[in-house]
Amino acid sequence: MDGSDKQPSPGKTLSAMNDIQLLRYNAATIELMKKTLLSWAQGLSTEDTHVESYFILLDFNGIQDPERRKVLNQIPTGFGLSDEQMDLLIEAGGALLRTNPEFRRLLSDLNANQ
Numbered sequence: 606m607d608g609s610d611k612q613p614s615p616g617k618t619l620s621a622m623n624d625i626q627l628l629r630y631n632a633a634t635i636e637l638m639k640k641t642l643l644s645w646a647q648g649l650s651t652e653d654t655h656v657e658s659y660f661i662l663l664d665f666n667g668i669q670d671p672e673r674r675k676v677l678n679q680i681p682t683g684f685g686l687s688d689e690q691m692d693l694l695i696e697a698g699g700a701l702l703r704t705n706p707e708f709r710r711l712l713s714d715l716n717a718n719q
Contacts, residue, residue, distance in 0.1 A: 635662065659711040663701045673697075 639660050646658035668674040677697055680690050702708050 661707045667701045
């Protein structure tokens with residue numbers, strides 16, 4: 606809507622409002638999960654053993670190629686995915702995981718403790 610001087614339709618306006626609410630809800634949920642995970646780790650830690658928490662968030666915003674990101678974002682959520690869609694999602698998930706700093710920290714810490 607911000608890319609046009611035309612007045613948005615009521616449908617587009619409602620859709621934008623819903624999107625904003627979902628994004629805010631997701632952001633609040635993510636922050637709550639981070640705090641909860643940290644609290645659990647602190648609660649499980651003892652004088653002898655420190656428990657570390659790792660919050661690994663993956664999303665398509667981490668996909669550098671805008672066209673690939675667009676294709677992935679257009680895959681519907683549901684149980685009726687094609688083999689091609691599943692392959693794309695699995696590959697993207699692996700790529701995002703391999704480059705995720707928090708996942709890399711987890712792997713490093715696991716290797717250091719062996």
